[in-house]
Amino acid sequence: MKSTGSLGRPHANGAATGTPSRAAAGRTRLGALALPLLLLAAGCGPDHLKHYPATTFAPVTSYAREQDWLFRYVLVLGVAVGIVVFAALAYVLVRFRHRPGAAEPQHVHGNTTLELAWTLIPAVILAFIAVPTVKAIFSTQAPAPANALHIVVMGKQWWWQFKYPVNGGRDTVLTANEIHVPVGRPVELILKSDNVLHSFWVPQMGGKRDLVPNHDNKLVFTPEEPGVYYGQCAEFCGDSHALMRMRMIAQTPEDFQRWLDNEASAAAEPADSAVMLGRQLVTSKPCVGCHTIKGTVMAGVTGPNLTHFGRRRTMAAGIMDNNAQNLATWLRDAPHVKPGSKMPDMKTLNLKDEEIPYIVAYLQSLQ
């Protein structure tokens, strides 16, 4: 299938090109782990983040680091217990194998001391797991600080909508599939869904939290390093669950503010005739029913807000690079690229092949 190739480039701008300093930080933490063999098998090492851009082993927030630390701590304990049990088992299996002519084994029915020991020792080990676990449960779910930025995340089938407060909370800005966050300021995500369940998961930012209809959830973290982080819906949500991806873009507060101001503005006016023709097409076709482009007649709310679409790195919920070729593929047959998509194919959209380049040009001009 030709079009599948276009699905394969979510990362050219994505987390793979994350900042080197972040990768280095992950590297030292990985190096400190006492399980070199296990990690070697997993391909961990200096290039870990490069090989596995969606990894949970390169945390970049204190929220994620706390979870990562707990995971490694429990992993070490668990592997240690496993080694003890399996070594004992191996010894027993070899030492007490049947040998011809051996005497019949003695019939031992139990040993209270031993049985007490292997009841109490695991209980003690578990206590060592339980205490940091409960501490982390409370600290990772602490209420957001007063200066937190509140972003409303709405899960859709199958894309993400992000709502930012602007003008001191009097207005809001809607964007899709790429969530921008400022470094150094706590972020509180208010997770909502008006359809089925979804789950917000950006592994490097930390553990996931579900989007449940009629049951708002919160997720608080403080981005610490600028970068582009890979994300994916983690709760089964229907046909294209696998294709409901996203990017988190952590920026310096200045860059973030510039981005937000730009998002709050109306769409750019067409600069040339081709783009102008593109706008005429978009605003006269069924696109109007579902999409919003601020500054035009388009005010639909079913699909993503496209006012600044041209600025996004990826498209179609983070499954491919935002470029002319992918955009044309998408416009021609969205349901093929993303099964079950509400966006119909070009025939239903009443698009002609020769119109598509103009629409692409217009969408790309929406900076």
Added chain:
Amino acid sequence: MASTATASAPHRVAAPNAETGLWSWITTVDHKRIGIMYGVTAFLFFLMGGVEALIIRAQLAVPENRLIEADTYNQLFSMHALTMIFLALMPLTAALFNYVVPLQIGARDVAFPRLNALSYWIFLFGGLFLNASWFLKAAPNSGWFAYAPITTKAFGPGLNMDFYVLGLQVVGLSSIVASLNFIITIINLRAPGMRLMRMPIFTWMTLVTSVLIVTAMAVFTIAITELLFDRFFGTNFFNTVSAGADPLLWQHLFWMFGHPEVYILIIPILGIVSEVIPTFSRKPLFGYNVMVFSGVLIGWLGWGVWSHHMFAVGLGPIADSFFSLSTMLIAIPTGIKIFNYLGTMWGGSIRYTTAMNFAVAFIVMFTIGGISGVMHAVAPSDLQQTDTYFVVAHIHYVFFGGTVLGLWSGLYYWYPKVFGRLLDEKLGAVHFWGTLIGMNLTFFPMHFLGMFGMARRTWTYSRDLGFNEMNLLATAGAFLIAASTLVFAINLFTAWKRGELAGDNPWGAATLEWSMASPPPVYNFAALPQVHSRMPLWEGDPTKSAGIPHGRVEESTDQITLGGTKVGELHEATETNKMSAHDLGIHLPPPSFWPIVLAFGISLLFGSMIFRQVEGAWHNLWYLSFAGLATVVVSIYAFAFEPGHSH
């Protein structure tokens, strides 16, 4: 023999009396035959679930694959789980419960033989109905835990989830009926002298499992009844759009069933290996009392941990802490069991038959699944693992490394009792090593896939995330498992006619089922045994049954006493058992066709509701439901008033 059968009273023209042939199987109420039917049916469903898994793995072998459609994939992973859990693994444990438990406790049958047949037929029809959804291209497609609201009409208008609620309603009924039967059988039908604390551990674990099934299935029945009412009659239990329902209600109900369900699938295995390991170590089970109580405790604690499946849904830190800690507690009784298995083998004389190999592999694989289970109990780090391939790895180390390996151990162990012939040990070795290597190739890399960011239930994945090699490896492993399972199937089939003759007690085991001929006579025990200890067949001089390759006993059981009676005498009794039950004056429940009729009626009643959901011509097939209801009423009446004596 035929003469005794035809001697049934002439006034009951329709009473079935066949003892051989198809009709005899359809009307049988013999727990052994029902056990075999459960086993064969469940094994076929196991193969089906396996094929579904292979298609899933073929789709995931390479990134951005378009081998199958997204919706087909969703149906496949949902049906893979439903088939394996409800139609393969649970019925395979039921097959062993059916066949072995009455023999182990010294009973001639279960307490309610016709009810036993009924539960089998309901299971069969329910399973067929659930799979009939494939023909309408509408198999359940929202996963086995089917989280609302994607299952409501608003988001899932197709027939898919109708099949789910109706099919599982039927299958669940079968489990409840069967479990009530086992509970009553175990409580009431034990041989003289078999106190509760003398019961074989397998029987004990059957009892624990059955109590769990009755209670947990009740919760699930409530959940799917509510969903059924939502979908068919417009109620609003889970309707989030117009009724403002909180979909977490479904998750609580589901996991209140779903977590005990995990123990429903693992506790029987703890029973199986507790029989296999002592037998092949030639030592009694280490710490019998503790093994019993830890099994009961696992079942009990299994009720208090359900929300550890829900750490990501936002229950708040207090609930998360409670369920973290309660989940960790389960590691203690589970650990005790593992250590007691080591204690059993310590100082023993271990014979590595295929049954024992699978039991040992079970210990290792289940321990790995247990360790990753404790990792899931740690709520904060579980937020990185839940709904990823890490969980997929964990559940397969528990369900495959635990349940399936344990079941295979049990099948190699009890097959000779059931069919009188041994499974081939060479094929067994191929099956064992292929399965063990295959499952680790398949499932071990999934731990890493999950931690490296691969979400579960994803129909395809990006080629740029580093998932490619490990997925290909997992697919290769899955096909190795499939090939090994094929070897097993061949072994099961060929040994049936051509396997080496087993004799009464090929492994030199200690429990009552090994005191009789293989296969056992229809009435099991010519005279009910008097039991004096936990290991009746090891009471005398156990050395007599030792020292033979694989522990095979030849003709030397005559010195072993069974409840004060020489087994040799018992042996003679089994020689006379070539005679029919009637000749020996043993009353056996007569065959009956009402179980299959009633099961058909129940299935028709539920199954026909599917047609009401289809527009057009099928819409008016309401009379099918009426026919089902009428069949149910009539057959319950006939069932109730059917004479218990055929002469």
